[in-house]
Amino acid sequence: MEEAGQVSSEALANIRTIAGLANENSFVESYEEKLEPPYKSAKKRANVYGLCFGFAQCVIFMSNAASFRYGGYLVSAEGLHYMMVFRVISAVVVSGAALGRASSFTPDYAKAKSAAAHFFKLLDRVPKINMSHTEGEKWENFRGEIKFVDCKFTYPTRPDVQVLNNLVVSVKPGQTLAFVGSSGCGKSTSVQLLERFYDPDEGQVLIDGRPSLRVNVPFLRSQIGIVSQEPVLFGCSIAENIQYGDNTRSVSMEEIVEAAKKAYLHDFVMSLPNKYETQVGVHGSQLSRGQKQRVAIARAIVRNPKILLLDEATSALDTESEKIVQCALNEAMKGRTCIVIAHRLSTIQKADIIAVMSNGAVIEQGTHDKLMAEKGAYYKLVTTGAPIS
């Protein structure tokens, strides 16, 4: 049932893509296929329920029959008053019915027991990364210096593949570090270590010189702003969507407008009939990609993070949108440490450090000019587009 639910929710979330690919039938088939096993097991369960129900009814009627038979015998043979017989029969029948009803809950009891076991296991689970608001180091004057020191990492769900293999790279406060490399080389994983969605198996990530393992997680994340390739907007107004950037305080309308101006969004918003109160629709469906991206940038600006993560923020846009979003990003990047995961090399040429990754390690790093002069993997990538091996 759970798998069928996954298929249906995935299909509904991506309904346009599926309709565009004319792939509706295969999803319907897969949904029906996933429904088949729960249907079969529900049929089996129905038999058990039927038996239990039959047994429950049987107990009631049998106890009725036996009581009346024995009561009749006692009245005729032993001269018992019929009132006594009826009283006893009522007591026997009521308790028999209760027993029967209780037995019909037997299958539910087994289910409830295993559900409770799962539930308590979840409650008792201690996550490796402590999300407590009080434990771990917090400090004033967070600067945003980041160092990956010999980081090795393997995803727990895929223990046979080492994704990061001695990753060494660092970025000073206010600088921009761009990760470049072929798909699957570990760029996003490195960023996830910084955000502490995972911790490295070996080595460490130093933030302002402190090992990330010791840093308070909510504090760290409050210092990080993210603009990803597919910005997530909520089904509310533009102002509220920008406001969500910082829920630790109440963000004033002036700040929202200021952030929207920096994100090159203000003029567009003012051209709308309801201006900042315009509803963006579910997942921002009433805005174009570029507009959504600029709302996400304004949200990141309102947060005022010391570290800004840009995960391929312009790679899904056409050239015209890319230009304006890039201008907004340049504005948002000012005065912050930025980590950019880029596919379009043109957008990262001004980065202070370009780290070229291959198989979970940095194989070259430096500025665009330095790497071009070295004529290594980056040079090849820029001049011929050849993938980094």
Ligand SMILES: Nc1ncnc2c1ncn2[C@@H]1O[C@H](COP(=O)(O)OP(=O)(O)OP(=O)(O)O)[C@@H](O)[C@H]1O
């Ligand atoms: N949650 C996960 N569980 C298991 N393996 C994962 C998980 N996320 C990523 N991987 C694997 O880790 C490797 C590195 O993935 P990562 O997303 O860091 O690559 P990337 O360089 O960012 O790629 P891309 O440019 O395509 O986004 C890939 O082989 C990927 O399949």
